[in-house]
Amino acid sequence: MLRLARDLSIDENDIEIGFVRASGPGGQNVNKLATAAQLRFDTRRIALPEDAAARLVRLAGQRMTKDGVIVIHAQRFRTQERNRADAIDRLLELLREALVRPTPRRPTRPTLGSKQRRLDGKKRRGDVKARRGTRGFDE
Numbered sequence: 001m002l003r004l005a006r007d008l009s010i011d012e013n014d015i016e017i018g019f020v021r022a023s024g025p026g027g028q029n030v031n032k033l034a035t036a037a038q039l040r041f042d043t044r045r046i047a048l049p050e051d052a053a054a055r056l057v058r059l060a061g062q063r064m065t066k067d068g069v070i071v072i073h074a075q076r077f078r079t080q081e082r083n084r085a086d087a088i089d090r091l092l093e094l095l096r097e098a099l100v101r102p103t104p105r106r107p108t109r110p111t112l113g114s115k116q117r118r119l120d121g122k123k124r125r126g127d128v129k130a131r132r133g134t135r136g137f138d139e
Helices: 028-032 050-063 080-099 112-132
Strands: 002-005 008-010 015-020 036-042 069-074
Touching: 015 080, 036 080, 050 069, 050 080, 069 080
Parallel strands: none
Antiparallel strands: 002 008, 015 036, 036 069
């Protein structure tokens, strides 16, 4: 059992991990061995709150299929074990991030001092620009 929160955990049997050949540099190791881990996790198997499920869909993006299956491809390391652990860690991180409720933004108003400083700066800049064209050719 992998614990996400106090009241939420996922069974390791619900996670399917297969190994495929990794892409990129690596010489013969890449051509011979299937070291990249491909993790598949069906989100319908866990009871997520509705708001967390909506955040998970947004956070997962293209990693989630239309059926609600998250697919994570891990090929950062050269061994199957480390790629498998990396894929599981990334899944848990994604699920934990979806469980966190964002703090609502409270609109604030500018202080009187900041308004005054802004207007003083505008006045000073306007005075500089106004003094530029006051001299004519008669002087």
